[in-house]
Amino acid sequence: MKDKIEVLLVDDEAIVGNRLKPALTKIGCNVEVFEDPKEALKRIDEKEFDIIVTDIMMEDVNGIQLLEHVHRESEWTKVIMITGFATEALAREAMAKGAFDIIAKPFRPSDLREVIAKAAEALGFEKKTVA
Amino acid sequence: MSVNIITISTDRYSKGKEIAEMVAQKLGYECVSREVILSAANEFGVPETKLLQTIMDTPTILNMFSRDRQRYMAYIKAVVADYMLRHEIVYHGLVGHPIVRGVSHVLKTRIIANMEDRIRLEMERENISEEKAGKIITALDEQQKKWGKAVYGIDVTNPIYYDLIINVGHIGADDTEDAVETIISTAGHKKFQPNTYSINCMKNIALSCRVRAVLIDKDPRIEVKSDKGSVYIYTKTLKRKSQKQGLAFKEEIMKIDGVEHVEVYSDRETFLNFAQGQ
Structure with a gap:
C-alpha cells in the first residue's frame, strides 16, 4: 500500500481548490487541482487516483458525467461529490451512480477531511496515513 | 453515523403494521409506531392519551390550530425526528414520513389495498352491512386526508410523497412476503444509502423540531x-x-x-x- 493518497480535486471555482488543497495536503494527500473538468478527465485517463473530489454543477462536463467516466475507467477510485445545489434527487442520483459520498457546500475543510479519511479507510489505507 | 430508515404509511386494513413488523424483523431494525408517543409523553410531561388523540382524531375547524394541539404535535415531531436520527428503524404510521421529506436515505413507503377487500374486512370484523362498512372506510380515508392537511399542509395519501407504493390487493391476499421483499430490496438500493448531505439534513430536521418543541409555548x-x-x-x-x-x-x-x-x-x-x- 502506498504512503500517500492520490487525490484529484475538480471545481470550476478556483477558490475551492485554493482552500482545500492545503487542507488535504496537511493530512498526507498528494493533491492535483483542476478548474476545467475536461482537463481533469484527461488526467484521469492518464493516472488512476485513489480519491476524486468533484463539484457537480460545472459547464461542459458536470460532476455526474465525471463520476460515470471515472467508474468506466476504474473500480478502485472513490468519488466524493461536492455541490452548492444539493437536493434529495441529486443525492440519490449520485449515490445510485456509485458516488462514495455527497457533501453540500458550504462546508468546512474538516468536513471534507473526515469523508476523505473514510474513503481512504475503505480503500485499505491505514488510519495513520490520513492524520 | 449511518442510520437507515424506512417509513411505512397505510390505509386501514392494508396489512401495513404486519408488513412493517416483518420488514423490521428481517433487517434487524426496530419497528416503531406508537412507542414514540409514550416517549414524547414521558419527555414532555404530557398525558399519553392527549398525544394519542392528537394523532388519531380528525382536527375540527375549532381545534385545528388550538395551542394544545400544536404543542402536542410539536412534541411528537421532536421525538420522532430524534428517534430517526439515532436509530435504524421501520416507522409505521402517518407522523413520520412528512417530517423527513427531502432526506435521501429515507425510503418512504405507502401500503394500500383494494377498496372491496377493505370493505369486506370491515364487514367481517364489525358484522355490519356492505353499505355501512363502505361508509366507515370512506370516512376513515377522509379523516386521514384531513389530518395530514391540518398537521402538515399536505394530502398524505398523494403518491408524490412516496418512493414506493404497494397495493397488497394486487399481489395476492395472503402474500405479504412479496411486499416485505419488495421493500427490503428497494431499501437496499445504493440511492437510499446515507451520505453526509442526507445525514446533515436529518440532523437539521431533528434540531429544528427540538427547538420548535421548546419554544412552542x-x-x-x-x-x-x-x-x-x-x-x-x-x-x-x-x-x-x-x-x-x-x-x-x-x-x-x-x-x-x-x-x-x-x-x-x-x-x-x-x-x-x-x-x-x-
Whole structure:
C-alpha cells in the first residue's frame, strides 16, 4: 500500500481548490487541482487516483458525467461529490451512480477531511496515513 | 453515523403494521409506531392519551390550530425526528414520513389495498352491512386526508410523497412476503444509502423540531430552520418587545443541545429568504 493518497480535486471555482488543497495536503494527500473538468478527465485517463473530489454543477462536463467516466475507467477510485445545489434527487442520483459520498457546500475543510479519511479507510489505507 | 430508515404509511386494513413488523424483523431494525408517543409523553410531561388523540382524531375547524394541539404535535415531531436520527428503524404510521421529506436515505413507503377487500374486512370484523362498512372506510380515508392537511399542509395519501407504493390487493391476499421483499430490496438500493448531505439534513430536521418543541409555548406559530447548528427562527412574539427580551430569548435557545448560533426574524419574508437548511 502506498504512503500517500492520490487525490484529484475538480471545481470550476478556483477558490475551492485554493482552500482545500492545503487542507488535504496537511493530512498526507498528494493533491492535483483542476478548474476545467475536461482537463481533469484527461488526467484521469492518464493516472488512476485513489480519491476524486468533484463539484457537480460545472459547464461542459458536470460532476455526474465525471463520476460515470471515472467508474468506466476504474473500480478502485472513490468519488466524493461536492455541490452548492444539493437536493434529495441529486443525492440519490449520485449515490445510485456509485458516488462514495455527497457533501453540500458550504462546508468546512474538516468536513471534507473526515469523508476523505473514510474513503481512504475503505480503500485499505491505514488510519495513520490520513492524520 | 449511518442510520437507515424506512417509513411505512397505510390505509386501514392494508396489512401495513404486519408488513412493517416483518420488514423490521428481517433487517434487524426496530419497528416503531406508537412507542414514540409514550416517549414524547414521558419527555414532555404530557398525558399519553392527549398525544394519542392528537394523532388519531380528525382536527375540527375549532381545534385545528388550538395551542394544545400544536404543542402536542410539536412534541411528537421532536421525538420522532430524534428517534430517526439515532436509530435504524421501520416507522409505521402517518407522523413520520412528512417530517423527513427531502432526506435521501429515507425510503418512504405507502401500503394500500383494494377498496372491496377493505370493505369486506370491515364487514367481517364489525358484522355490519356492505353499505355501512363502505361508509366507515370512506370516512376513515377522509379523516386521514384531513389530518395530514391540518398537521402538515399536505394530502398524505398523494403518491408524490412516496418512493414506493404497494397495493397488497394486487399481489395476492395472503402474500405479504412479496411486499416485505419488495421493500427490503428497494431499501437496499445504493440511492437510499446515507451520505453526509442526507445525514446533515436529518440532523437539521431533528434540531429544528427540538427547538420548535421548546419554544412552542411562547409562540404556537413559530417557524424554525436549522443548518449545522445555526438556528433560524421566525416569530412575531418579539416584534414589540425590548432588545433585552430578545437577548433572553436567544440565550434560551442557545441552551438547547446542538445549537451554536441563533438568528431571530420577525418578518416572515426575510426569514424565508435568509434561513438556511431544514
